[in-house]
Amino acid sequence: MRRIGTRDKILLASLKLFSERGIRETTIKDIAKEVGITEGAIYRHFKSKDEIVLGLFGAYSEEFYKRLEKAVRSEGSFRERFMRTVKAFLGFCFENPSAFKYLDLFHYLRSEEVKNFSPLPKDAILELVEEGIRHGLIKVRREYALALFVGTLERIFLLVEAGMLERKEGLEEEVGEVLWKALS
Amino acid sequence: MRRIGTRDKILLASLKLFSERGIRETTIKDIAKEVGITEGAIYRHFKSKDEIVLGLFGAYSEEFYKRLEKAVRSEGSFRERFMRTVKAFLGFCFENPSAFKYLDLFHYLRSEEVKNFSPLPKDAILELVEEGIRHGLIKVRREYALALFVGTLERIFLLVEAGMLERKEGLEEEVGEVLWKALS
Amino acid sequence: MRRIGTRDKILLASLKLFSERGIRETTIKDIAKEVGITEGAIYRHFKSKDEIVLGLFGAYSEEFYKRLEKAVRSEGSFRERFMRTVKAFLGFCFENPSAFKYLDLFHYLRSEEVKNFSPLPKDAILELVEEGIRHGLIKVRREYALALFVGTLERIFLLVEAGMLERKEGLEEEVGEVLWKALS
Amino acid sequence: MRRIGTRDKILLASLKLFSERGIRETTIKDIAKEVGITEGAIYRHFKSKDEIVLGLFGAYSEEFYKRLEKAVRSEGSFRERFMRTVKAFLGFCFENPSAFKYLDLFHYLRSEEVKNFSPLPKDAILELVEEGIRHGLIKVRREYALALFVGTLERIFLLVEAGMLERKEGLEEEVGEVLWKALS
DNA sequence: CATGAATGAGTCTTCATTCAT
DNA sequence: GATGAATGAAGACTCATTCAT
Numbered sequence: 001m002r003r004i005g006t007r008d009k010i011l012l013a014s015l016k017l018f019s020e021r022g023i024r025e026t027t028i029k030d031i032a033k034e035v036g037i038t039e040g041a042i043y044r045h046f047k048s049k050d051e052i053v054l055g056l057f058g059a060y061s062e063e064f065y066k067r068l069e070k071a072v073r074s075e076g077s078f079r080e081r082f083m084r085t086v087k088a089f090l091g092f093c094f095e096n097p098s099a100f101k102y103l104d105l106f107h108y109l110r111s112e113e114v115k116n117f118s119p120l121p122k123d124a125i126l127e128l129v130e131e132g133i134r135h136g137l138i139k140v141r142r143e144y145a146l147a148l149f150v151g152t153l154e155r156i157f158l159l160v161e162a163g164m165l166e167r168k169e170g171l172e173e174e175v176g177e178v179l180w181k182a183l184s
Numbered sequence: 185m186r187r188i189g190t191r192d193k194i195l196l197a198s199l200k201l202f203s204e205r206g207i208r209e210t211t212i213k214d215i216a217k218e219v220g221i222t223e224g225a226i227y228r229h230f231k232s233k234d235e236i237v238l239g240l241f242g243a244y245s246e247e248f249y250k251r252l253e254k255a256v257r258s259e260g261s262f263r264e265r266f267m268r269t270v271k272a273f274l275g276f277c278f279e280n281p282s283a284f285k286y287l288d289l290f291h292y293l294r295s296e297e298v299k300n301f302s303p304l305p306k307d308a309i310l311e312l313v314e315e316g317i318r319h320g321l322i323k324v325r326r327e328y329a330l331a332l333f334v335g336t337l338e339r340i341f342l343l344v345e346a347g348m349l350e351r352k353e354g355l356e357e358e359v360g361e362v363l364w365k366a367l368s
Numbered sequence: 369m370r371r372i373g374t375r376d377k378i379l380l381a382s383l384k385l386f387s388e389r390g391i392r393e394t395t396i397k398d399i400a401k402e403v404g405i406t407e408g409a410i411y412r413h414f415k416s417k418d419e420i421v422l423g424l425f426g427a428y429s430e431e432f433y434k435r436l437e438k439a440v441r442s443e444g445s446f447r448e449r450f451m452r453t454v455k456a457f458l459g460f461c462f463e464n465p466s467a468f469k470y471l472d473l474f475h476y477l478r479s480e481e482v483k484n485f486s487p488l489p490k491d492a493i494l495e496l497v498e499e500g501i502r503h504g505l506i507k508v509r510r511e512y513a514l515a516l517f518v519g520t521l522e523r524i525f526l527l528v529e530a531g532m533l534e535r536k537e538g539l540e541e542e543v544g545e546v547l548w549k550a551l552s
Numbered sequence: 553m554r555r556i557g558t559r560d561k562i563l564l565a566s567l568k569l570f571s572e573r574g575i576r577e578t579t580i581k582d583i584a585k586e587v588g589i590t591e592g593a594i595y596r597h598f599k600s601k602d603e604i605v606l607g608l609f610g611a612y613s614e615e616f617y618k619r620l621e622k623a624v625r626s627e628g629s630f631r632e633r634f635m636r637t638v639k640a641f642l643g644f645c646f647e648n649p650s651a652f653k654y655l656d657l658f659h660y661l662r663s664e665e666v667k668n669f670s671p672l673p674k675d676a677i678l679e680l681v682e683e684g685i686r687h688g689l690i691k692v693r694r695e696y697a698l699a700l701f702v703g704t705l706e707r708i709f710l711l712v713e714a715g716m717l718e719r720k721e722g723l724e725e726e727v728g729e730v731l732w733k734a735l736s
Numbered sequence: 737c738a739t740g741a742a743t744g745a746g747t748c749t750t751c752a753t754t755c756a757t
Numbered sequence: 758g759a760t761g762a763a764t765g766a767a768g769a770c771t772c773a774t775t776c777a778t
Binding site: 389392393469509511512519522526532533542543546549 | 574576577653656660661663692693695696699700702705708710716717726727730731733734735
């Protein structure tokens with residue numbers, strides 16, 4: 001029903017290329033070609049390449065945070081919400097593999113600038129972890145819990161992406177159980 | 185007593201700069217300046233920038249693998265070796281933060297090429313995990329175990345680097361225990 | 369009572385911007401914004417940017433010439449007409465500072481093309497000077513006289529513009545006297 | 553004996569082209585071609601085009617000032633020094649026509665930035681004029697005197713350049729006399 | 737071995753101009 | 758007449774690489 005505008009096409013093409021090859025490795029010309037326009041046209045929609053780079057990070061970082069936050073603050077027992085958060089995390093990754101990879105890459109290359117964005121996905125995880133600790137349901141230090149939660153899920157996603165792990169039905173539940181056991 | 189040659193200085197300077205700013209973001213001139221020589225001199229030691237980039241990955245990837253492998257194949261019970269491997273992992277990270285970050289970055293930007301290198305650090309971890317599973321000491325799927333092990337340790341290192349976690353005495357043991365519990 | 373058309377608005381906006389920042393430094397978009405229309409609309413009125421550039425020079429060059437010529441050929445003694453011409457010169461400058469600056473700038477950047485325009489303001493001055501010489505009222509070579517007349521008045525205007533000289537009542541008369549004395 | 557370095561060649565070529573066509577109208581490629589090198593080489597000697605633009609103005613503005621100042625502060629009567637200053641002015645113009653035209657052009661396009669440079673040629677003229685006024689030898693306002701002096705000489709130069717006035721022997725003396733008469 | 741000037745192929749960005757709506 | 762997206766040809770600047778000294 002709704003046509004996707006050039007601006008969004010540029011954003012999507014950029015995300016794809018950035019996540020595949022890197023930011024510096026992707027030229028404005030590459031993006032233009034992917035969209036099917038010429039270089040100059042990009043600049044009617046964005047002031048600079050960096051505006052795309054930053055805009056992309058901000059948008060997906062926020063989107064990811066919101067999905068996590070929604071799960072964290074949803075109804076039900078802590079365990080249920082914990083599982084929902086695992087699902088939300090992996091759901092975001094699998095639905096937006098480019099976006100997740102891009103967020104990761106951005107962290108590597110522009111770590112200083114990440115601080116200017118808020119809230120970040122990890123804030124939602126931290127909220128969950130802290131509640132778990134407060135209620136005695138998570139027994140490890142908050143930083144260890146954060147590392148375990150985020151690190152494991154990130155690697156699960158990367159293994160699936162690399163074809164080393166099949167994305168079968170029930171994956172999220174299984175991983176959720178492993179994490180729950182590890183933390184409680 | 186052995187003096188560090190220009191070639192090694194170039195490698196070290198490159199590693200530092202690559203891990204700090206990125207590969208594309210580091211110029212041959214930057215490297216030369218860091219070493220205290222001029223651009224042209226670099227080419228006396230390396231045929232191209234990419235030879236440095238690739239050489240660095242190969243060298244540290246192997247070094248990391250060897251340290252992990254040594255721990256995996258060391259003497260003692262499985263549990264002892266497991267703990268030693270955690271220590272070897274974090275030890276490598278903390279002793280060579282640039283190298284670890286660089287290995288990570290390289291994975292993002294040149295994932296295809298990573299396959300040309302062997303053995304990779306993860307192979308050592310996989311060896312450990314598989315033994316654990318065979319002996320019934322690790323109860324989760326090998327891929328989950330790999331993700332948990334590597335992902336968590338990577339994040340622990342990143343949290344320390346970011347100043348969000350103090351690198352206190354006993355960190356390795358604590359994290360080792362958490363991982364052991366998670367996997368067994 | 370007659371409304372100023374879009375075409376004239378474009379001309380006026382262009383003159384302002386060209387004289388303030390330079391021709392190359394002013395974009396079609398700048399002009400459009402100043403007028404309150406969009407880029408494309410400019411091309412409804414002018415075939416190209418250069419048509420504006422050239423049109424502006426032709427129009428103001430002619431206008432300037434006419435005002436000078438009118439003074440030169442006015443009634444009265446030579447001295448009276450000389451003074452009137454000084455007044456006409458400075459009058460044009462102060463009433464149309466942008467135009468005068470633009471004429472000057474155009475001379476610098478497009479000196480070759482200036483020759484295609486005729487008559488030029490200097491032709492009127494030359495007419496005055498030659499008459500003065502013929503009547504023995506101007507005693508210096510025609511080229512010196514031209515340089516003195518035009519050069520001095522131009523600089524007077526520029527000093528006023530730069531805030532280094534106040535544009536007080538009687539300025540024209542005083543300057544006229546200085547020039548008269550210098551030439552006779 | 554001394555070879556002219558690339559840096560100076562670039563400066564000279566830039567001056568020539570800038571004064572002939574304008575600054576914006578001259579590209580780095582034009583300059584490189586004029587020098588006989590490629591674009592990139594320019595940047596080994598200058599950080600940016602603007603560094604050339606500004607450097608050129610600073611250098612010639614200072615050089616011009618110094619030549620004027622030397623004449624103004626030379627030995628002899630005020631009249632003698634006045635004449636020497638006229639000669640110094642025209643001497644600079646005729647020896648460095650490109651430089652003089654460039655200084656003028658820069659004033660038009662970058663008037664704001666001119667203020668950052670000091671001393672400027674006009675400061676030397678002002679020094680002369682003020683002394684003349686103090687001694688009762690110049691009878692017109694300092695600003696009028698400045699306009700007359702600078703404006704006339706500039707136009708004399710431009711007329712010679714345009715081929716409208718021959719640069720014959722004794723030109724400087726004749727013009728000097730006209731100016732002296734005009735001011736005293 | 738080292739220097740640093742030079743090359744040349746890009747890279748981002750700008751902008752006059754065109755054109756479908 | 759007007760809009761504003763798009764084009765395409767530059768233009769300033771960068772940088773890996775080469776090479777004469």
